Amino acid sequence: MIKDDCIFCKIANGVIPSAPVYEDDSFKVILDLAPANKGHALILPKQHFDNCFSMDDETASKVFPLAKKVATAIKEEFNCDGVNILQNNGEAAGQTVFHFHTHIIPRYKDDTATITWKQLTTEPAEQEKLAASLNERISK
Ligand code: 5GP
Ligand code: ZN
Numbered sequence: 001m002i003k004d005d006c007i008f009c010k011i012a013n014g015v016i017p018s019a020p021v022y023e024d025d026s027f028k029v030i031l032d033l034a035p036a037n038k039g040h041a042l043i044l045p046k047q048h049f050d051n052c053f054s055m056d057d058e059t060a061s062k063v064f065p066l067a068k069k070v071a072t073a074i075k076e077e078f079n080c081d082g083v084n085i086l087q088n089n090g091e092a093a094g095q096t097v098f099h100f101h102t103h104i105i106p107r108y109k110d111d112t113a114t115i116t117w118k119q120l121t122t123e124p125a126e127q128e129k130l131a132a133s134l135n136e137r138i139s140k
Contacts, residue, residue, distance in 0.1 A: 003048040008099035012044040029070055036105045036113040039078050041070055043102040050098050051089040070104045080106035084115055
């Protein structure tokens with residue numbers, strides 16, 4: 001499905017032109033308009049999915065192998081010290097464009113990008129309970 005009013009549907013399907021970093025039948029990879037660092041790329045599926053929850057398993061299974069390829073190219077191109085591969089689902093998680101996309105961000109020691117969180121403390125018994133509860137959901 002392609003959504004008429006979706007900017008990433010338009011970019012991924014060539015309605016809005018862009019210089020592709022990579023393209024195949026299922027994906028277009030582009031450079032982010034407002035990058036965290038030079039070379040920050042976005043993997044866009046050509047089909048519209050709001051987020052990971054609505055994505056089919058076959059498309060989802062292709063995302064990480066492609067992310068690895070793009071990350072490898074970025075590492076070679078920029079000789080960066082590290083690469084973030086990240087993907088936001090929902091406004092609360094920082095998603096601003098509601099067409100699934102994966103960020104590939106070159107990182108450097110002491111760069112200005114901030115991808116961080118305040119670390120909470122944990123309690124072993126609670127962690128065990130949480131893990132078991134999630135395990136039950138995943139396994140059913
Ligand atoms: P999110 O916050 O949803 O995970 O990331 C959305 C990303 O899309 C942002 O990094 C933003 O800079 C990028 N972006 C938004 N609109 C456009 C656009 O029209 N073209 C490109 N290339 N990137 C965009
Ligand atoms: Zn879309």
